[in-house]
Amino acid sequence: MNRILILGAGTAGTMAANHLRGVMARDSWSITVVDQDDEHHYQPGYIFVPFWMKPDRVKKSRRNTFHDGIDFVEASVSLVHRDRREVELADGRTLPYDWLIIASGTRPDPTLVEGMGDGSLWGKKVHEFYTLDGSVALKSALEEFTSGRILVHISEMPIKCPVAPLEFAFLVEDHFRSKGIRHKVDISFVTPLDGAFTKPVASKELGGLLKDRSIRLAADFAVERIDNDEQKLISYDGRELPFDLLVTVPPNVGQQFIMDSGLGNDAGFVPVDKHTLRSLVDDRIFVLGDASDIPTSKAGSVAHFATEEFVDNFIAATEGKPLPNSFDGHANCFIESGRGQAMLLDFNYDTEPLLGTFPVPYAGPLSLLKPTRLNHLGKLAFEQIYWHMLLPGRPIPISSHMSMAGKRKPKE
Ligand SMILES: Cc1cc2nc3c(=O)[nH]c(=O)nc-3n(C[C@H](O)[C@H](O)[C@H](O)COP(=O)(O)OP(=O)(O)OC[C@H]3O[C@@H](n4cnc5c(N)ncnc54)[C@H](O)[C@@H]3O)c2cc1C
Known part of the structure; x- marks a missing residue:
C-alpha cells in the first residue's frame, strides 16, 4: 500500500484529501489526514462574528468533511523526519509516509510584537479577529464601545486574507453609523504597506473608499511596540498613534513543526516551486494553502485553485512523469x-x-x-x-x- 499523509485538515488539506480520494485507487493508496483538533472553521466567517454571525455557525466537525476512505488522526504534529519519511506526533506516535502533503496553514502570533500578546491591554483594549475566540471577544468590546479612537492595524505582511483588515475597517465604520454614533468614533487604518493595498489599481480604489468613509489611512507604519500604559501604537520611525480600541492583525507565521523540522524560511513558510507547489528540497513533499511561500495572497480561493492544479501533478509525480500543470497564483x-x-x-x-x-x-x-x-x-x-x-x-x-x-x- 502506498501512503499519502496530509498534515493539516483545514481548507487545503481537506480539499486535497477529498480530491485525491476520488482519483487514487483505494486498494493501493491510503490517505491519512492529521489535525490537532476536530473543529473545521470557516475562517471568512470570523469577519462577521463581531457584528452579527453566531460563532457556532463557522464550525463543523472535521470528521464530517471527509469522503469515505480517508483516515483522520486527531493529534498535533511535532516533527517531519524527511530522511526516514516519517512524521512524529506530539503524543509520541509516528506516521510513516510515501508522499507528504503539508497543509498546516499559518497562525497569528501576538507575542512577536512587544506589548501585544504579553501586554496588559491584550483582550481588553487590544483585540484581534484572526481566531474565533478573538472575534467573539471583539464583539463584546464593540458592544461596550461608544466613543473614541479605533485603530485597525496590520502588524506585518504576509498575512492570510490581506483584505480582511480592510473589510473590518469598512464593517466597523458601518456598525457605528447604524448605531448613530459614527461622529463620536475616529477610525484609522494602519498598515505597513505604502497604501491601502499592495498593488496600484486596488490601492487607489480601496484608498478612495477609505477616504469616502472618513477612515484615516496611516501607511508605511512598521510597528515597533504597543505602549500599554499610554495606550499608543508606536512605529520604528517614532510615530505614535493613541487608541481607545486597537484591532490588530498580529504577525502571521508558519507552524512550529515546520521550523523545527528545518523545512521553512524565516517566517516558517515552506519554499516551493510556485507553479507546481512541490518542495524545493524534497520531491516527495508538496505544500498546499497558506503554509507555502508562493507569492500570491494567502487565501482559501488560492488553496482551492492550487489544489485543482495539484491533483494531476501529484498523479504524474507518483508515476515518475513530468508535472503537466502550472499554477498561475490565481x-x-x-x-x-x-x-x-x-x-x-x-x-x-x-x-x-x-x-x-x-x-x-x-x-x-x-x-x-x-x-x-x-x-x-x-x-x-x-x-x-x-x-x-x-x-x-x-x-x-x-x-x-x-x-x-x-x-x-x-x-x-
Ligand atoms: C478573518 C479571516 C477572513 C478570511 N476571509 C477569506 C475570504 O473571504 N476568502 C478567502 O479566500 N480566504 C479568506 N481567509 C483565508 C483562508 O481562511 C485561509 O487562507 C485558508 O483557510 C487557508 O487554508 P489552509 O488549509 O492553508 O490553512 P487552514 O485552513 O488554516 O488549515 C490549517 C490546518 O492545519 C492544522 N495544524 C496547524 N498546525 C498543526 C500541527 N502542528 N499539528 C496538526 N495540525 C496542525 C490547523 O489546526 C488547521 O486545521 C480568511 C482568513 C481569516 C483569518
Missing part, C-alpha cells in the same frame, strides 16, 4: 465594504487586481473593485459554496487559471 476574494455591499478582486502572480466585470465581460454579473450589492450576496453565498462544493472537491464554474475576460487594463 486569487479571487470578496471584500465586504459595508452598506450591504462588497467588492471583488481577481488576480494572479502576473496580473494585479483590475477594474471590470466578472466572470463575463460587460455582463458580469459581479463587478471588480467596485462596491455592489450583488458582490455582497456573492460573499454570503460563498459560505455554502465552501462547505458543499469546495471542501468536498466538487467542480465550480470558475477556472483555476485567471482569465483576462472582463478586466480593464489601466491606461498607460
Whole structure:
C-alpha cells in the first residue's frame, strides 16, 4: 500500500484529501489526514462574528468533511523526519509516509510584537479577529464601545486574507453609523504597506473608499511596540498613534513543526516551486494553502485553485512523469465594504487586481473593485459554496487559471 499523509485538515488539506480520494485507487493508496483538533472553521466567517454571525455557525466537525476512505488522526504534529519519511506526533506516535502533503496553514502570533500578546491591554483594549475566540471577544468590546479612537492595524505582511483588515475597517465604520454614533468614533487604518493595498489599481480604489468613509489611512507604519500604559501604537520611525480600541492583525507565521523540522524560511513558510507547489528540497513533499511561500495572497480561493492544479501533478509525480500543470497564483476574494455591499478582486502572480466585470465581460454579473450589492450576496453565498462544493472537491464554474475576460487594463 502506498501512503499519502496530509498534515493539516483545514481548507487545503481537506480539499486535497477529498480530491485525491476520488482519483487514487483505494486498494493501493491510503490517505491519512492529521489535525490537532476536530473543529473545521470557516475562517471568512470570523469577519462577521463581531457584528452579527453566531460563532457556532463557522464550525463543523472535521470528521464530517471527509469522503469515505480517508483516515483522520486527531493529534498535533511535532516533527517531519524527511530522511526516514516519517512524521512524529506530539503524543509520541509516528506516521510513516510515501508522499507528504503539508497543509498546516499559518497562525497569528501576538507575542512577536512587544506589548501585544504579553501586554496588559491584550483582550481588553487590544483585540484581534484572526481566531474565533478573538472575534467573539471583539464583539463584546464593540458592544461596550461608544466613543473614541479605533485603530485597525496590520502588524506585518504576509498575512492570510490581506483584505480582511480592510473589510473590518469598512464593517466597523458601518456598525457605528447604524448605531448613530459614527461622529463620536475616529477610525484609522494602519498598515505597513505604502497604501491601502499592495498593488496600484486596488490601492487607489480601496484608498478612495477609505477616504469616502472618513477612515484615516496611516501607511508605511512598521510597528515597533504597543505602549500599554499610554495606550499608543508606536512605529520604528517614532510615530505614535493613541487608541481607545486597537484591532490588530498580529504577525502571521508558519507552524512550529515546520521550523523545527528545518523545512521553512524565516517566517516558517515552506519554499516551493510556485507553479507546481512541490518542495524545493524534497520531491516527495508538496505544500498546499497558506503554509507555502508562493507569492500570491494567502487565501482559501488560492488553496482551492492550487489544489485543482495539484491533483494531476501529484498523479504524474507518483508515476515518475513530468508535472503537466502550472499554477498561475490565481486569487479571487470578496471584500465586504459595508452598506450591504462588497467588492471583488481577481488576480494572479502576473496580473494585479483590475477594474471590470466578472466572470463575463460587460455582463458580469459581479463587478471588480467596485462596491455592489450583488458582490455582497456573492460573499454570503460563498459560505455554502465552501462547505458543499469546495471542501468536498466538487467542480465550480470558475477556472483555476485567471482569465483576462472582463478586466480593464489601466491606461498607460
Ligand atoms: C478573518 C479571516 C477572513 C478570511 N476571509 C477569506 C475570504 O473571504 N476568502 C478567502 O479566500 N480566504 C479568506 N481567509 C483565508 C483562508 O481562511 C485561509 O487562507 C485558508 O483557510 C487557508 O487554508 P489552509 O488549509 O492553508 O490553512 P487552514 O485552513 O488554516 O488549515 C490549517 C490546518 O492545519 C492544522 N495544524 C496547524 N498546525 C498543526 C500541527 N502542528 N499539528 C496538526 N495540525 C496542525 C490547523 O489546526 C488547521 O486545521 C480568511 C482568513 C481569516 C483569518
